[in-house]
Amino acid sequence: MTMRKPTREGVEAAAARIAGEMTRTPLLPFEVEGQRLWAKAECLQLGGSFKLRGATNRLMLLSPEERTRGVVAFSSGNHAQGVAIAARRMAIAATIVMPSDAPTVKRQATEAAGAKVVEYDRARESREEIGARLAAETGATLVPSFDDVDIIEGQGSVGVELRAQMIEATGGVPDKVLVNCGGGGLSAGIALALPEAEIVVAEPEGWDDMARSLDLGERVPVPDDAPPTRCDALQTKLVSPLTFNALREAGARGVAVTEDEIAAAMAFAARHLRLVVEPGGAVSLAAVLAGKAGPLTGRTAIILSGGNVDPLVYAEILRSEAA
Known part of the structure; x- marks a missing residue:
């Protein structure tokens, strides 16, 4: 029996099905070294994330x-x-x-x-x-x-919204999207929704199993001695065939960022976007700010995927970044 796979048509159907239950999260412009970029603020979704x-x-x-x-x-x-x-x-x-x-x-x-x-x-x-x-x-x-196919296709509704918003804002579709990646459901769904865009998945150092899997052409697990990370939302030990295959077929690649780079991105989001972003939700922004994302254009989007951070941890990060 052929295993069911997530599809672009499934993503479009899911987006239509759930539209009345979702917040259409804003697409916010900001600048990095004179380049205008766009942040999709899923941290403002009900429940604090795209989930x-x-x-x-x-x-x-x-x-x-x-x-x-x-x-x-x-x-x-x-x-x-x-x-x-x-x-x-x-x-x-x-x-x-x-x-x-x-x-x-x-x-x-x-x-x-x-x-x-x-x-x-x-x-x-x-x-x-x-x-x-x-x-x-x-x-x-x-x-x-x-x-899960239905989960992936539901997460892909972020990409459907992003397409419409980018066209409204710039007259064109997104040409590059940076996505935080744990198990890969969000990045796989967005890759299906936006086949024209370059997809870059971002992960914490030591937990970059999707990046390494895409590089090697086969799924590899997070090593047992992986370092501690504040990104609790991205601590998936092994990605699934569904998400890996969708991203591999889309030609996606991955990057890894440090804990210090993640903290700096959280502080940047607070200062420049007035957004509370949790560590796992700031990894893609960290990749951009650290110069690890490759060439950027006026239609590059960064997904800020969640904002559920412990208040004491958040306060300490902002305090240390302001020092």
Whole structure:
């Protein structure tokens, strides 16, 4: 049996399906060394990230019977909130498996949206195994964070919006898009939505498995001795065939940035865009500011994918960057 793949047509259909449930996040101009660029502020989406898009698309496609049995998801926070909010809107019970070290702000927001949270030890336990067990025990539907066609196509609605906004602003479609990458659902969806654009995925150093996978032509995991990173949203150990293949077919490439470069990007977003951007949401901007993104044009877009950052961590980063 042929495995179903995400498609551009699927992305367009998802964008139309969920449009009434989403915030059309702004596309904001800013300048770097005299070059005008564009920031797509998904940190202003309901729930604080793009994740509501894929979750809403996936849950809208559940049958009435599946809705009565509920959903299970696993996430450090952004997908958790997206699923929790979408489930609450559709009166679906949601259980979220979250690491015990997830940012408090993300856990509290997930619980506030009505979801039940089950903790696990990120170092010793498998969230995939726990989620699968819970789904099997209850008959609930498992809603992955990126390894799912409907999730990828829902995330791709960012690219559909971006195309329309860039045409409105510049008269042309985006020719380059920098996207933060954990499992690759957002970047794969945007690559499908914008086949004309060069796609550059950005990851923290040591967690740049998508970049290395694209470079080698096959999926490779994050090494066991990967360094610590503030980018909890991007700590995916191995990308899926669905996202990897979509990005490989699009000719995407990857770059890696340091923790210091990420902190500088968060401070830049606060100063110049008046936006709160979490570490994992600022990686693509960090690549631009660090000169790692390659040539930039007046139709280059940077996706600021999330803004759910612990207030104390955020304050410390801004304080250190201002020193």
